Amino acid sequence: MYNIPKTAKACVLTGPNEYEIKDNVEVKMPGKHEILCKIRAVAICGSDPEIIRGDLCGIWPPAYPFVAGHEWAGEIVALGEDIQDFHVGDRVAGEAHKGCGYCENCKKGRYTICLNYGDTSTGHEHYGFIVNGAYGQYQKYSIRSVSRIPDNVTFAEAAMCDTSGVALHGIDLSGITVNGTVVIIGPGPIGLCTMRLAKTMGASRVIMVGRGARLAAAEKLGADICIDITKEDPVEAVRRITNGLGADEAFECSGAKGTFNQSVRMVRKGGRVVLLGVAKDGVMEELPFKYITHNEITIYGSRANPNVSQKVLGLMSSGQLNVKDLITHRFKLDQFSEALDTFVNRIDNAVKVVILPNEEE
Ligand SMILES: [Zn+2]
Numbered sequence: 523m524y525n526i527p528k529t530a531k532a533c534v535l536t537g538p539n540e541y542e543i544k545d546n547v548e549v550k551m552p553g554k555h556e557i558l559c560k561i562r563a564v565a566i567c568g569s570d571p572e573i574i575r576g577d578l579c580g581i582w583p584p585a586y587p588f589v590a591g592h593e594w595a596g597e598i599v600a601l602g603e604d605i606q607d608f609h610v611g612d613r614v615a616g617e618a619h620k621g622c623g624y625c626e627n628c629k630k631g632r633y634t635i636c637l638n639y640g641d642t643s644t645g646h647e648h649y650g651f652i653v654n655g656a657y658g659q660y661q662k663y664s665i666r667s668v669s670r671i672p673d674n675v676t677f678a679e680a681a682m683c684d685t686s687g688v689a690l691h692g693i694d695l696s697g698i699t700v701n702g703t704v705v706i707i708g709p710g711p712i713g714l715c716t717m718r719l720a721k722t723m724g725a726s727r728v729i730m731v732g733r734g735a736r737l738a739a740a741e742k743l744g745a746d747i748c749i750d751i752t753k754e755d756p757v758e759a760v761r762r763i764t765n766g767l768g769a770d771e772a773f774e775c776s777g778a779k780g781t782f783n784q785s786v787r788m789v790r791k792g793g794r795v796v797l798l799g800v801a802k803d804g805v806m807e808e809l810p811f812k813y814i815t816h817n818e819i820t821i822y823g824s825r826a827n828p829n830v831s832q833k834v835l836g837l838m839s840s841g842q843l844n845v846k847d848l849i850t851h852r853f854k855l856d857q858f859s860e861a862l863d864t865f866v867n868r869i870d871n872a873v874k875v876v877i878l879p880n881e882e883e
Pocket residue numbers: 567568569592593684685
């Protein structure tokens with residue numbers, strides 16, 4: 523039996539842009555089909571700064587105090603009622619979304635677009651967004667939201683299961699053309715994971731579109747061709763590189779205005795566009811209507827990471843997905859503001875910043 527403290531340390535949001543590291547936060551015991559986890563590593567997600575700033579408060583989070591954080595890995599320290607397949611001591615990685623389980627979408631496995639999203643009375647939960655998350659030493663989770671970690675994958679790598687899972691879900695939707703050309707807009711963590719996975723899935727060439735230090739990093743991390751948007755028109759560049767044909771698949775991973783339109787114009791006849799970047803609310807794009815129809819361009823919206831955790835963890839374990847070099851920084855929970863600042867301002871070329879709430883990984 524693991525000795526579970528009554529209270530523990532967590533980063534608690536107390537209002538828009540206000541948070542405190544408190545060491546007396548109640549450790550809530552798991553209920554039916556839930557497990558209590560000791561959080562070993564939690565990666566800062568691009569959506570976390572927004573939640574911390576309170577840009578969407580009332581929704582994410584619905585109220586204060588709140589504990590954010592959803593890209594985590596840790597170990598099981600207690601079991602709730604009716605747990606068959608997990609044991610104390612198991613190493614697990616988490617997912618943010620837990621669907622209600624019974625709506626039409628959940629039944630089809632599409633639980634990140636659960637029809638009961640946000641209604642916790644149906645059993646729906648969105649950890650770190652609507653219900654408390656992983657910026658703390660302990661948190662309880664539904665067994666539906668965890669996957670076992672292979673022995674040779676570290677907790678910090680396993681915390682990348684969310685980011686790489688987001689990339690893989692997009693790829694699952696579109697497919698990757700074997701020996702084809704993939705273009706990725708946005709060399710952030712999701713773009714870089716998409717690049718690695720596209721290669722693993724058989725793409726011969728990955729063209730990365732971006733600028734600055736992140737584009738330079740993408741080149742070092744394995745992009746075949748880099749297009750700097752400050753120097754050339756990315757659509758023209760992709761057309762030139764592909765002898766006028768266009769890329770087989772385009773993955774929009776930046777959420778910046780104008781890039782949806784560019785993605786559509788970058789792909790070949792019959793090409794596929796996947797939208798992974800999260801644009802700000804209210805961003806509208808003009809699209810070449812007839813061009814999309816006449817060239818049979820397929821467009822996929824892709825949300826989060828359903829049904830991919832075990833796959834990405836397996837790929838990490840087999841060496842087909844390297845995320846080690848995407849984790850550039852590690853901090854303790856007490857250094858939360860420094861960690862956040864490092865991530866947001868990309869200090870020291872930060873890509874993925876991981877927090878270790880229990881000090882050691
Ligand atoms: Zn995330």
